[in-house]
Amino acid sequence: MKSPANRIATSSQATPGVDGYVFDGVDGSQMAFWTCRESAKSIPHAHAYDEYMLVVQGCYTLIFDDERVPVKAGEEYFIPKGTWHGGEVMAGTRTIHAFGGHRAERIQP
Secondary structure (H helix, E strand, C coil), rough: CCCCCHHCHHHCCCCCCCCEEECCCCCCHHHEEEEEEEEEEEEECCCCCEEEEEEEEEEEEEECCCEEEEEEECEEECCCCCCCCEEEEEECCCEEEECCCCCCCCCCC
């Protein structure tokens, strides 16, 4: 899974200090696996497609305007398309995301 061919480019990361890998569906959807090396904030953004996330380890706190939603290990969250969201992540957090569209570019060899 952690093949260099699937590594996400830094320019496609919304959160600093993360390592990510991406896989493409035949319908243009993507799955991404991220590991956060350090505690950090994710810049607010929105997608033109739905996002589903699962926290495997640690905690990712989603931020919607003034609402904070901690998503802990074993918990999941659905973010509808067009929803502005950012977040805060603890060092060591690992997440899996399913995107209904093309979200991330790979590092070019």
